[in-house]
Amino acid sequence: MSLRTLRKSAAGALMLALLLPILAACGGAPAAAPTTAPAAATTAPATTTEAAAPTEAAAPTEAPTTAPEPITSAEPGVLRINVGSEPDNVDPQLASFVGEIQYIMMAYQGLMTFDQDMNPIPGAAESVEVSADGLKYTFKIRPDSKYSDGTPLTAKNFEYAWKRLANPETAGQYQSLPCGIIKGYSEWSAAACQGLTMTETMALDLPALEAAYGVKAIDDSTLEIELTAPAPYFLSMAALWIGAPVREEDVAKGEDWWYDAENYVGNGPFILSEWDHGNKAVWEANPNYNGPLGPVKLKKVEYYMISDSQVAFQAYQNGELDMLGVSPEDLSAVETDPVLSQEIVNVTGSCTFYFGFNTQKAPFEDVKVRQAFAQAFDREAWNRDIFGNMGSVAYSFIPPGFPGYQPDLKLWPFDPEAAKATLAESTYGSVDKLPEIKLTYSASARNNARFEWVAAQLKTNLGIDAVLDPVDATAYTALTKTDPPQLFSLGWCADYPDPQNWISLFQTDGLLSSRVGYSNPEFDALVKQADVEQDAAKRAELYAQAQELLVTDAPITFTRNDGGPVLVKPYVQGVSEESITPIDYWLGFFNLANVDVQP
Amino acid sequence: MSAYIIRRILWQIPVLLIVGMMTFGIAKMTPGGPFDTEPDRRQLSPAVEKILRQKFGMDLPFWRQFTRYMFFDWVENPKTGEPEFQWGAIGGNFGPTYASRGNRTVQQELFEERSGKPSRFYYSARLGIQALIFAVVLGIPMGVLAALRQNTIIDYLILFLSTFFVSLSTLIVGFLLVIVFAVNLKWFTVIPDWKDPIRPWILPTIALGSTSLGFITRLTRSSVLEVKRQDYIRTAQAKGLADQIVVWRHILKNALLPVVTVLGPLAAGLITGTLYTEIIFQVPGMGNLLVEAIAKRDYSMITSGALIFVFFLGVANLLVDMAYGAIDPRISYK
């Protein structure tokens, strides 16, 4: 039986079930309504496979279609996807969320971009030259580059954008990312990099600092960026949205210049032709685009803002969306449906989820306790029971598909006996001597069910009665930063594909290590060396050693990576498992040239 | 009467101030701040957070932050270091939204019509008014009918129909409407096209109006039953006036009182947006935005939402109180 008929009859049955009580009331039937109604309701899906079902009158339309009709697109060349919600700000130098970056990357192209293997390749630049000491990057802008409105795009535009990023007045959310990397950046962006107040920063000799900043347009086609130390990941950074070449004249139109589609003029593969705020955004192919993601076959891409996943799922099935990420809740419905199961394309994600152990709080100051917990968690069952095997189980930080992924690094496979043995080696000696274990997480109905599952795991595998401690999502974020709980759940998603974006976060006082109080000088030394190492192989080896050390010390234990099925209508071409990149801004973005919507 | 109205309007001033202070205070008290974003993503570096806190004046004492929001303040220009006068909510400036990193103001987000696109307020207000009209136009006749046919099958049927939607969350009512009318019958699309002036409004109006419809139907029924047995109605009936005239002249007029009462809060609530209807039917209104503002700790947006709500509540209640006088001349205000 197809999901379609199930759904139809489910709606009909639901109506019927709700009508039954009144029928019973009128007929004076006894209070059997609550039990008979569900019975009638749920037999409905079963009976629709046989022809004559008593509930068919209640079902809105006739049920099963025997021969599947060919699925056709609404309009060839137009791709309709759901982005979930309206972005709050799409100014490239201010934005920070995926939902915002999704807009920026369509309209703009940075100096670099990524190929399908997530290697940085020249984007708006035609070529890039790195000096032997790894300190000077010379970008050549593609000749005859134009903005979508036909005005020329030169190295000056990039100089402006990279200066705008560093300018302390901008105060963007990612302003601290290039701190200490680009020459003169930390000095100029003193508030973001050195922690000065705005007033102190404004008192500095800003014009001089700007002049000393290491980003310069030598001529219209040449941009030079000087670094303070070799940073092999800088090319990836140059592909990010933060360096998108916004134009001075657009920015001058007001603080919310980006709010009007006509001001949002870029050099990216698409033009924002219409932005119906809170409802949809329409992108048209940019005829002036000359970068590696083109020439695009698509005429239009439409972004919709459907926040409820059930509604989006209906829209997809109703032929109003062409691609849709499947939520874990819908997975089993998709897999058992004959039509939808044919439309699945599996993708890998860019996030790793983990449990953090606060090493400053008992009992997790003891590495053996942390290791025991790492061994006591059945990741396979977690991913199977709760996520329907979407994504993958994780034993280390860097997710599959990303540079630096170590598939063989599985130090703590699930083994409850070994876990108990490890716990016995700890200073606590046994489970009953442990203090109360409290598992803190971001509160939502969905997470409640998930962490109830985790609590049951801890009970079964270690005999621990963990206390569940849900905290409102925003308060939870604040808590993990200011007063990290004893045991908590978090994730990390890639900004750019480089091990530095993952491993460096666990240096002493790093973004993530400070949340678990982790500090290991040996680890710090490895990372510091790797961050500036220019030999790719040697660098990879250093990060690998660091990651192994991290997993051994177990200040956090990894649980799973996201990813999983995406529904793609058969008429959408060029979107396949191989062509989807984990950091795609939408599925197939870095594969744009090959994506098309057939009739 | 006009003195009464003026007095009522003056009373709104302390109400608005207290609501502003209370909401702003509780919002500030709530743990977590506007920069504590999705926990799984990169967080602001402490240095950048410090810049933004200064930009939004979040390190000032509470009273100063509140007066800056509510009344006015001299705000230091970061470039020149000079203080510049700036109005607060009383001057129509509801402050920057934190979510947009201060690029947009609350009044822009809620009320600005730009590039020919209506404001969020327009969507919420229109939907709310339509839903209210739907509920009143259907609810009152249904209630009268149910009362006149008390304890018959018609009464039960109306009772059931009007309660059916109330017993479900708007979320589920809305979703059922989508499944039946958009997915199965294809009369509508799941994704609305707001350029169409009528079609996308129909389902959300029904979904949003259905709860109020039930309430109004049943209030009308019970009031009509109450009034029906009053002596003057019996007298009128005894005098042999045509049934219809008795019903519409006397019963309805007296029965309207409780219905009119609930219309006040209902109207204020419906006009300022409703979360689930907006989510299911993708209405770009204020409800979703205001709820999200809570999760984002967008203080100025949260407080402005409460102020706007209480403003409309005050207006609606004033209208209701004046309607009392029209319905029942014995009720008077001095």
Add this chain to the structure above:
Amino acid sequence: MAVSVPSLDNLYQKPRSLWADALRRLSRNRAAMLGLLVVLFYVLLAIFAPLIARKNPVEQTSGNSLRPPVWVTDNPKRMPNPENLFGTDTNGRDILSRLIYGVRVSLIVGLVPQLIIVTVGITIGLISGFAGGWLDNLLMRITEIVAAFPDLLFIITLTVAFRETTFGKAFNGLLLIFTALAAVGWTGMARLVRGQVLSLKEKEFIEAARALGIPIPTILFRHILPNTMAPIIVAISFSIPGLILAEAILTFLGVGMRPSVDPTNGLPTSLGQMMSDGFSNLSSGPWMLLFPVVMISTLVLSFTFLGDGLRDALDPRDSG
């Protein structure tokens, strides 16, 4: 007011017979009796939940998740488990048992804050409407302020601040929810009662009572209140589903009931919570939504029938 005086006397001198009368009338109302039966059935379920439920509502079985009800056997990939009559949820918990316990919480949520709402709402409404003038103005403005109270934020603040205290944990977090729901829930009731009083106090029989020198509290509670009962009962029967659904929304936003894995917990889940879980899993497990929805709506419909029946029965002028 020749006709209404005897009934007023009735109310005044022989209250017992009024109630007896009402009961007699109620017992003849078939819809109301059916409602009463259903409500009683759910109340019994709630009280004897531990005896009736065959499984523990928090017991999770790995690999037993999302099983359909036993009679749905058409999908070979997902066969029912004969142990779970109404199927299982995403965590492999028995839906039937959770429903039985869920009724318990939902009844409590629908009724307990109601007591406060009704008491506060009626008192404020009576005073405001009867006193009029500046007191009316003041009370109604306070009502407006309370109606605009940022309850969701307040609940978030409370749940975070009290999450480790007895207050926050009491009744699995329900006490907090009661407090929050009751604190803002009474405003509609107050205005409704006030509106009625405004009109009633100008009526002849009230003027007569005042002229006779009957004390004001007596006039308020003996003469005015019974005449405002009709809209109050309607409002209550609407506020019950309102509260049940409000709890579901709070739980959906993560600030409602606390999650529970404790097998001895008597209040592990609510129908509202099951409904929002069910909605998220609608396509994979429609039964997860269907059962709680059916239970909530039958519960609400029964309360409505009962409420209308009560209203009719209490109407002093109804000769039936």
